[in-house]
Amino acid sequence: MKANEFSLLASELGLTAYGPRLCGVVDGWPLTVYNTRLTHVQFVADRKKDRATMRQIEETLKTWGGRVYSWRGNILTLTSPSQKKARGSRAEYISFCAWVMTRAGLKPLDHCPYCGARYCDVAAMIGRNFQLVHLRCLRDAADKARDKAENNSHNGNYLLGTLGAILGMIVGTIPTLLTVYFMSIESSLLFALIPICIYLGYKFFGGKMNRSALFLSVVLSIAAVFLLDFEIVVLIFMDEYGASFGEAMRALPDVFQDGTFWAEIAMNSLQEYLFTGLGLMIAWRLISTTDAGSADELAAALRMARNYSREESNN
Ligand SMILES: [Zn+2]
Numbered sequence: 418m419k420a421n422e423f424s425l426l427a428s429e430l431g432l433t434a435y436g437p438r439l440c441g442v443v444d445g446w447p448l449t450v451y452n453t454r455l456t457h458v459q460f461v462a463d464r465k466k467d468r469a470t471m472r473q474i475e476e477t478l479k480t481w482g483g484r485v486y487s488w489r490g491n492i493l494t495l496t497s498p499s500q501k502k503a504r505g506s507r508a509e510y511i512s513f514c515a516w517v518m519t520r521a522g523l524k525p526l527d528h529c530p531y532c533g534a535r536y537c538d539v540a541a542m543i544g545r546n547f548q549l550v551h552l553r554c555l556r557d558a559a560d561k562a563r564d565k566a567e568n569n570s571h572n573g574n575y576l577l578g579t580l581g582a583i584l585g586m587i588v589g590t591i592p593t594l595l596t597v598y599f600m601s602i603e604s605s606l607l608f609a610l611i612p613i614c615i616y617l618g619y620k621f622f623g624g625k626m627n628r629s630a631l632f633l634s635v636v637l638s639i640a641a642v643f644l645l646d647f648e649i650v651v652l653i654f655m656d657e658y659g660a661s662f663g664e665a666m667r668a669l670p671d672v673f674q675d676g677t678f679w680a681e682i683a684m685n686s687l688q689e690y691l692f693t694g695l696g697l698m699i700a701w702r703l704i705s706t707t708d709a710g711s712a713d714e715l716a717a718a719l720r721m722a723r724n725y726s727r728e729e730s731n732n
């Protein structure tokens with residue numbers, strides 16, 4: 418969907434943009450619209466999938482060329498027809514989807530994700546779903562997350578974090594060393610574990626969760642790959658020549674003078690760094706979704722929470 422189409426849709430239905438998604442309440446239904454190639458409309462319903470309801474929804478949607486994309490747990494995702502088949506505008510189709518949901522006897526899930534009780538009074542983005550929640554519970558969760566993030570930024574300790582990260586680095590290299598030693602296989606994929614273990618070590622030892630965590634992960638990962646390559650050379654040497662560790666170490670200067678050795682290392686480490694990079698991306702996601710990340714997310718959810726009254730729904 419193009420950007421202008423996206424904002425037109427938002428204004429037509431009174432939806433709010435939230436990253437690549439639009440959310441709001443349409444005909445009593447809190448819903449999320451995805452800005453993907455096929456527009457997905459997502460609802461959180463009061464029931465899990467059952468065949469009869471599913472069939473009914475599919476049949477009604479079909480009259481507009483739409484279909485059920487998925488129904489997992491309480492989350493129903495409907496896809497809109499291609500523009501050619503559409504009987505009306507996208508906004509009309511989305512209203513139609515809400516109507517189809519109601520017609521199938523479904524209601525928005527009225528079950529607070531925090532306390533589990535009913536009679537939710539707002540609709541807000543919880544995780545990836547725009548759904549009903551108690552304003553009070555959402556506010557509590559946002560306050561707690563903010564306190565936790567603030568606590569970490571005051572009491573987080575770089576020194577302990579770094580110690581944890583170094584221990585994590587050692588742990589992260591063990592699987593690679595073991596596979597090389599026992600199976601003579603070098604799997605670059607295992608290198609992805611290194612940054613993840615470094616990050617977990619940093620976090621576990623109470624390191625301050627901010628960009629320095631990422632910086633440290635990058636530096637230690639590069640060092641780990643370098644050291645690991647060195648250790649692998651020693652292991653291979655011991656294996657191939659039946660040498661002892663001491664002999665292997667003494668032979669290293671000769672090995673290092675060999676040009677082909679360095680070419681091989683360079684070729685190998687390219688792949689290794691690729692997977693290490695993958696691990697770093699995963700670690701960065703973990704860093705940005707914990708504490709400060711979720712505090713920001715919850716604060717945004719709170720800002721964008723919409724009042725929801727039972728009269729607004731058709732039930
Ligand atoms: Zn609640």
